[in-house]
Amino acid sequence: MSEDLFEKIIDREIPADIVFENDELLAFRDINPQAPVHVLIIPKRKIRTLNDLDEDDAGLVGRMVLAAKEIAASEGIAEDGYRLNLNCNERAGQSVWHIHLHLLGGRKMDWPPG
Numbered sequence: 269m270s271e272d273l274f275e276k277i278i279d280r281e282i283p284a285d286i287v288f289e290n291d292e293l294l295a296f297r298d299i300n301p302q303a304p305v306h307v308l309i310i311p312k313r314k315i316r317t318l319n320d321l322d323e324d325d326a327g328l329v330g331r332m333v334l335a336a337k338e339i340a341a342s343e344g345i346a347e348d349g350y351r352l353n354l355n356c357n358e359r360a361g362q363s364v365w366h367i368h369l370h371l372l373g374g375r376k377m378d379w380p381p382g
């Protein structure tokens with residue numbers, strides 16, 4: 269039985285609208301989108317929070333960003349602009365304990381964020 273919500277999506281125990289997958293990563297549409305395009309890019313290997321990353325994960329995190337760039341292009345938002353967001357722990361809004369990169373676009377983004 270999968271341990272966290274995103275592991276259940278990786279293991280196809282619960283459905284998701286998957287937009288990208290390879291051996292290392294999975295990307296799917298957020299169930300509660302905060303923008304017209306809202307995709308989550310996750311590693312298949314469980315990492316609870318950004319605080320659990322180490323030097324060996326540098327390539328993985330880089331490839332998450334590159335996957336987001338490719339998805340932004342395929343979603344047609346690369347030129348208008350998009351935002352990548354990583355939340356770490358409750359105060360920053362993390363609610364699922366498996367790191368995930370938010371790709372948000374398709375509307376004007378406020379800065380600074382709330």
Ligand code: AMP
Nearest residue numbers: 273284297298299300355361362363364
């Ligand atoms: P965070 O608050 O940064 O931990 O982001 C967790 C995200 O996961 C939120 O934006 C949720 O809307 C999203 N989410 C929760 N459950 C699902 C699900 N079953 N499928 C897709 N996205 C989900």
